[in-house]
Amino acid sequence: MMLITPLLGAESGFQALPVAFSLGKALLLIGVVLTLAIFIIPRLLEVIVRARLREILMLGGVIIIIGTAWLTSWLGLSLALGAFIAGLAISESPYRHQLFAEILPFKDVFNSLFFISVGMLLDLRFLGNHLLPVLLLGLGILLAKGLLGGLAVKLLSGSTRMALLVGVAISQIGEFSFVLARFGQDFRLLDADLYQGFLAITVLTMLFAPRLMAAAPHLAGRIPERLDSRLARDRGKTASEILATTGNHTIIVGFGLNGRYLARVLKSSSIPYCILELNPRTVREAQKEGEPICFGDASRLEILQMVNLSGARVLVITVTELPITRRIISVARLNHPRLHIIARTKFTMDVDELYRIGADQVIAEEFETATEIFARVLAEYDLPRNFIAAYIDTIRREGSPMLRQPQLPAVSVEKLRQLLAGSIVQNFLLLEDSPAAGKTLAQLDLRKRTGATIIAIVHNDRSTANPPADSVLTVGDLLVMMGTHRAMDSVEELLSPK
Incomplete structure (x- = not known):
């Protein structure tokens, strides 16, 4: 759009030569960006980082951004586009995270200045005189952008809940539109009234957006389940093939780090399991690895039924979003009272609430x-x-x-x-290379050395109570001992393989 805007504002109309020249500049700019990203900027940042001074790194990042913006301006393009391209080039550097942390204070300051300048440009008298059209157009834009974005997500993923969340998130007019509108005004594409109307509508959508995004999860939770029935029908066959179990399995919700480790342990233990995940990329990658995973929102009963909820033994919720965890526990507990539910949460303050909803075990990271x-x-x-x-x-x-x-x-x-x-009773399995293997109880003299007493020995599934002093201990024997905690610690140190 930054390239096309000057052509749209040309008084002489469409001409092939200016279009070709603009495209040529665009191709040249792409070549410059690739050169900077691949060859120059990483080496330049490496030299800057070697100085081991935060101030130099911060100034170097600012100079790179300003220099790239100046270069694009010299080529006849906008400063804003140049700054954007500089950000893309820096993002390819291995030092991007530290550089971002150093430049972050500038980001906050410039954001404040940006929105202050927007407020200064807005004419309140124009807004007062055209309040009704601005409100109607603003609401229309929110609705249109939200519907289009949500429809695209619905077609790609099939999840109505995800479509609503994404649609609300992108419904506002973006900040870059201010830059584009100002650019268009410079080329007489927008007169003063149209520009003021655009500013008023954009500010209105930005005021509504945070409140809509805060309400979106609650609205998504109230979506009737029948709206997601197509997802269940479309995915049901694949899920049933993936599950391949008659029951007594574990359902894992979320396939992040916790879900991956749990799946690995269950697989090595030959315990059947299946996974529900809402990230399409994660689902595709896991399917290539042969994991029993399918796409689906676990807060929907139809999705849980798709992975045989009634036959499951354990439900493990590895996601940490509290509203989602609440809904999953409520739906699962209502439809499977005997299901053992293990939930994960970030804060201890949420533990009691999840127990009240129906979780059997809640693990708080805090x-x-x-x-x-x-x-x-x-x-x-x-x-x-x-x-x-x-x-x-x-x-x-x-x-x-x-x-x-x-x-x-x-x-x-x-x-x-x-x-x-107090005394406790504890079992100890005699492992290979244990110092006690091959010795008699009299030779071991466990009571004198540790204070613990062997009250029984299980050998080849046969138990001998109060074993005699000449009993020989062998690898695989299970020793049943009684003593204090400190005595049991001493026993472990004495009998464990060195």
Whole structure:
């Protein structure tokens, strides 16, 4: 559009030579961009990064952007297009993330200046005199863009919910349109009234857009399931072929890092599973790898039925979006009361709500991170492993609210002391290369060395209670022992292979 706009505004009408010249400049610009992206800018940034100074990196990035913008202006194109091309070139550099972090403050400042300038250009008297047409046109544009964008997503993915979310997200008039409108005004394509009308309508759509995007997930959740029935029909045959199980399987919702690791473990354990994912690219890649995956929104009953919800044993929700997790749990629990549901969430404050909805287990990233951190800190101070394990176990049993308190309650510490002082019964499997293999109980003298007592030995599926002192231990024996937590730690150190 930046290339065509000057031609549209030409007073002499359409001429082949200016069009050919503009296309030639465009091809030349593409060649320059490719050269910069592949050869010059990465090497230039590498030299800048070697200085190991943030200030030089920041100034270098700004100079590259301004220089590219100047180059496109010198070629007869716009500064805005040049800055855009510079961004594309920098995005190919391995240092793009650090450079983005350094330039981010400029982004915030320039964004503020941009929208302030838009507000200064808007004529409020014009808006007041033409309020009704502006409102109608603004709503019409929101509706038209949303419908067209949503229809395209619906045709590509089949998901009505996804179509609504995408349609709302792209319904507003974009910020780059301001640049294009100003460019068109310079070439007399827009007079003053049309330009003011365009500004007013654009600002209106930008004011409505954040509120519409906030309401979109709630609206998507109210879409009747029959609107997605075509998706279920279109995908049902493929899903049934992928599932290839009579039941007792695990349904994995989401195929990110957590979903991939879970699928790998289930596959190695010969446990049947299937995966639901809403990212078409992820689905295609996983299908090439032979994964039992299909495209579908797990918050829809028809999609869950497609992967044999009634025959499933476990449902694992690996996505972290709370509204989506709520809907999936509600639908699954209502239609399969005996299903074991494991949900993932980011914050501990959401755990109780998900339990109320119907989850059997909720794993909060915040809680798990906290327990792992303090466990490693205690281990660094050489506290007994049994003490650390008991502490973690107590916190898990008493619930995550403990971590939101300034300090652990005294009753928990007292329980820990009682737990550590009391005796427990624990099994220990004698592995190959264990120092105890081939020795008798008298030679091992476990009670004197650790304080633990062997109360039974299971050998070749036969149990011997109160084994005699001359009993010989062999690899594969299961030792049933009684003692304190500290004694069990000592047993593990003594009997484990070195």
